[in-house]
Amino acid sequence: MHNQRQELANKQRTYMRDQSKQKNISNDLHQEAESALNLALQLVAVHKFEKARKIFEHALTLDPQNSDILVEYGQFLEYHQMDLIRAEQFYTRALVHQPSNFRALELKKRTLPLVQEIDQKQFTFIDNLLKELYRIPDTNPYLRRAKRDAYYLHIYHSNAIEGNTLNLRETRYIVETRMAVPGKSLVEQQEVFGLDLALQYVNCTLVNRLGSITLEDILQIHRRVLGFVDPVQAGQLRKHQVYVGSFVPPTAAEVPDYLDDFLKWLNSLEDTRDLHAIELAAIAHYKFVYIHPFIDGNGRTGRLLMNLILMRSGFPPVIIKKSERFTYYSYLNQANDGDVRPFIRFIAKCTERTLTEFIHQSQPTRTTGQELRLNDGENAEDNFMEERVIMVE
Amino acid sequence: MHNQRQELANKQRTYMRDQSKQKNISNDLHQEAESALNLALQLVAVHKFEKARKIFEHALTLDPQNSDILVEYGQFLEYHQMDLIRAEQFYTRALVHQPSNFRALELKKRTLPLVQEIDQKQFTFIDNLLKELYRIPDTNPYLRRAKRDAYYLHIYHSNAIEGNTLNLRETRYIVETRMAVPGKSLVEQQEVFGLDLALQYVNCTLVNRLGSITLEDILQIHRRVLGFVDPVQAGQLRKHQVYVGSFVPPTAAEVPDYLDDFLKWLNSLEDTRDLHAIELAAIAHYKFVYIHPFIDGNGRTGRLLMNLILMRSGFPPVIIKKSERFTYYSYLNQANDGDVRPFIRFIAKCTERTLTEFIHQSQPTRTTGQELRLNDGENAEDNFMEERVIMVE
16 A cells, blocks of 8 residues: 555656756845744744744745755644644655655654545545435435536536636526527637536446546547537647646647556556545546646546546546635645645545535435535625526426 | 540439439329320410420429420420520430430430530630639728628528528627627527638638648538537548438448549549539539538538639639528539539529629729628518628728
């Protein structure tokens, strides 16, 4: 099990931002960061923890790769914030930048098994939720409705993450009537058709098929996702370099080899048998968007691929909400910096939420949670309207 | 030249509806048709020509393959309606059904050279119009506007022929704003995107490229035509049988060989050097829709292919109007029955109309024709509105 994880980590090295290419910071910044670190440690000594936390964060903003700051902040999180998981993440980050850092090695050696135990418990908790969901009969009308609603929610959120401005009500209207929503661009409405067709393909064709997931499957998903918007690029690997913020994915020439490697890994029983389905799905999503094989539609295709993997293991598809998009991106960035586990934990949380909601909604007497479900802090009014669409049959 | 045409005719045999498969009519119908023929001939004898024409048509409706009726009606058209071209068409039809019919052979032998001369004169007339158009400088703002208008007219008419209910104003709005027209299905609006992208591809990429037209070119056109509506089938040859009214195109298994044959013919200098560009374009369109290589979008792709061929010979693209669709289909049917020339003449007429309109519109003082141009008898009010869009800049 541990070897398996170690191998996984080795493999991940090809799916990491090249740290050596990061710019070195100036001496001035370095010294200011060191001063901030000293100040933070003094504040800890006098039990001013909240102030200390802010100064630690400030020090890290100035010098994000400073192993001393990473190790000290990690220990602060472990002992004064009782956040073992984040603490271990900082020890890991310190080791990414300075693999021989003795203190970080010692700290990680002690905390890693504890963190693995926490992660494993979370997976067990989710597996039990899944068993609970399976005890609800398929014929339960509330569960059926919840699943149908989730279908539209996936289309809405997956498009909204990419900047589509249609709301849930409009999205559902387009899928159900195939009619145009006035005052909105056709491209946005075609993106709804795209995810609708791709979801049908995943749900009806790919989920129930045995055997490996192939390049052709991925191209077929992408063909549907992007086809209504860009019939020429849909289903075609990109032929040019793309840039995703500050992240530079592999060159177009490297993409086929990366994908080949990725699919060999994904379909290899040996490589993946010790991974929980959520780990496999999350890592697959991460690797896929790292490769960024298409000119556009990588996120949407990656989320469908992740859900395909989850569904083939009996899990319901998960929804990453529009309001979570910055968290989602930051976890993908952390994976780029060498630690994919925060992203796996995020997908585990999304899975837990989906399972809890399905179980909850299958019991019609509890209505409060159902009403609040969509209200994720953003556009409360809009979501209220959207919720009505879901409540009214 | 004559041999060339003969070879062409031989080749066409594979692009003809199999006459032997047509149902034989009952004896009763046959006798009633013969009686009608006799009546028509009696009416001709007493110079009641209009009545005779109607009875001839009635006789042919009863027994469309009766060589006697075809020959007699042909002679009637030749001598009493002075319509040499249609007369020769009826002699040809008689020979399709009864190749050894002596009277038909004699009549055709006499009329064919005359008809060929008429056709050739029409091509010369069109070539002269083209020269006249080329004398107008490219910078003429009225000509530029007319060409831009023709772009939207092509999209509008080519979609409308297939049943799209968007009018010209809505079509232009969609292309120019990329916004949705309320109250219309998204599929119809996506068909506008499809033809827009396909036209751009033909106009910007294919027209100026030297060398043969390839299968890949046709797939790329189709990918754009249908991609926004059906990303899965777009750019893919059909895998199932299709039916076009009573016409049954080649089986899906035969399509690749037919296309191969078609492209060899289209790109062969030897096969096509004696054909006028209009003949080549029209026959190519006919053969293409005969093969019907796609599940949908064959007509639109075929019209683009025809225009590509015309443009590569320096002609402007032609527009087949929505109001002409039944005429258009009937000429394609006549080609199925063995005579592609009525369809060629129809495309020649469309080319002549386009050239005349461009020449006319490049001279702003003559406004009457411009105002009436779109009014093709159908939806006069609608066209009036559409015309306004074109008039207002």
